[in-house]
Amino acid sequence: MKDPLIYGMMAEFDNVNDAIIAARRTYAAGYRKIDAYAPFPVEELSEAIGFHGNGVALVCLIGGLLGCTAAFTLQWWINNVSYPINIGGRPLNSWPSFIIVTFEMTILFSGLSAVFGMLTLNGLPMPYHPVFNVPRFELASKDRFFIVIFASDKNYDGIRTRQFLEGLNPISVAEVPS
């Protein structure tokens, strides 16, 4: 039944509210391997396809803690172990002077973790993706909203899925070749 040459079925909408309603109906109809596309961030749309939390904040936190620990440990080790200099009996572990570099490294590591974590979780860079095979999909970055039901979904059926999407009041429905 599954056609290896078909990646999914794509429906196009010209306004955000239609797209949200359609996404909710798609989810309610039992489709789970779905995705939606919008020219700007729409939180309601990602919730409508059942995507709620994401791991970026956790990656950022871990990166920040790592940067913080690494920076302070490095400074402590340099001044106490590797190259201790006794100047007038001043403490070697003069931690207040180490705070600034620790702070900067915390910011640097957490910022880079947030960016690279986001890209990695999103699977980017990914220059080729089957959705780009649909010519009208170019409008996803301009003014159109798209919903795709992937062929890997257990409820996917070439004819019935097309009929279902056509019932959602889209502008167009197209098969996505893989």
Added chain:
Amino acid sequence: MAKPTEVEIGEQKAPVIAPGHTFASITDKIASIVLRRPITNGWLFGFAICFLILQWFLLAVCWLFYKGVGVWGVNIPVGWGFAIVNFVWWIGIGHAGTLISAILLLLRQSWRNSINRFAEAMTLFAVACAGMFPLLHLGRPWLFYWLFPYPNTMTYWPQFRSPLVWDVFAVSTYLTISLVFWFIGLIPDLASLRDQTTNKAIKFVYGLLAMGWRNSVRHWHRYETAYLLLAGLATPLVLSVHTVVSFDFSIGIVPGWHTTIFPPYFVAGAIYSGFAMVLVLAIPIRRFYDIKDFITDRHLENAAMVMLATGWIVAYGYAIEAFVNWYGGDPYENFLRWNRLHGPYAFWYYALLLTNIVVPQVLWVRRIRTSPLWLFLVSLDVLVGMWLERFIIVVVSLTRDFVPSSFGQYYPTWNDWSILVGTLGFFAACMFLFLRLLPAVSISELKTLIPQAEVTVKHEEEVHS
């Protein structure tokens, strides 16, 4: 992302975005500046001049590297001179970009959506200019990597108790975070350009840079989290950067430097000069690229009000500095106060008060706040004023410190001036290229501001019932 703004707030204020725009018209208008607008003579002329200045800068730098820092006017007692003045000035200018992109995002000031992109680019190029000065000042700039802690055969390490090492970490972190913040902001717009162009080669380049961004809402969801986190991180970062820059001075014991007002007053001054630079760039950009729909009078007025507010913080800083000099009773600090008002650089101190405090008061007048020409002139005045402020701080204190036998004068040379003007050329040349090659206004963020972006559907339960 902030909620869609009311198109007009109040009767008096200009809108954040001109009425009548749709998702498509925003995309077309901004993308066409990059993709379809031919290279005009005006752009070519402006870029050519900046490029020539940049070449002059390179010559001056070559001469500096060949002869050494002796070609500058720095000498004992003034060991810092123009290099540090320019460094602090440039990095301060950069701060407004981060303020607009990060702090105003967190404060949900959605009017910033149309100016944040080029303000971030401004930050990036300004920090690049700033970063050059300490490197040029090193004397042996090819050994710059000695500033970083790495295992080496000399078995030595940087001195982590020194503000100069803190500065290395603060500025390099700032540059890196500003760069990634700017770049991830660009990714969806690069995808827009990729989809808009019909030229294969251009499509390839933008496609490569957009990394296959396909506007999936899952991607947007993570993207928004990352963007917000970066804004939250950049906010304390930008405050820390100029605080650390002020520590370069205030940790020292030189009269006029050793003061606790420096961190807040430096940060305020940075934002003051930065907004002046934002206006100096925004006013011609919106005129020549015909994007007054997106950068409206409202933006100019808001920027002018930020300048007025931060200008008063700076004025307060000057007053408290003078007061503490007197109230502290330290004879050297008292002499510094007298020296600023009556010494060899008194003319420049009065020029500073005039340009930084007196002239910007015209911004109280609404007609001036909404007049591009006036704002442009006041902004130039503030940029000069903030440069003079750093000159006064560095040079007046160093020429007259503690012992009269070590008093001196500072005379900048042609090389000092060439490098200062050269960085202006570098900065402007980068801005010209940026306007030509990348979308100067954020396409995806602007779309959230128009009424069509508003989600009006009811909650899920009501749909299914």
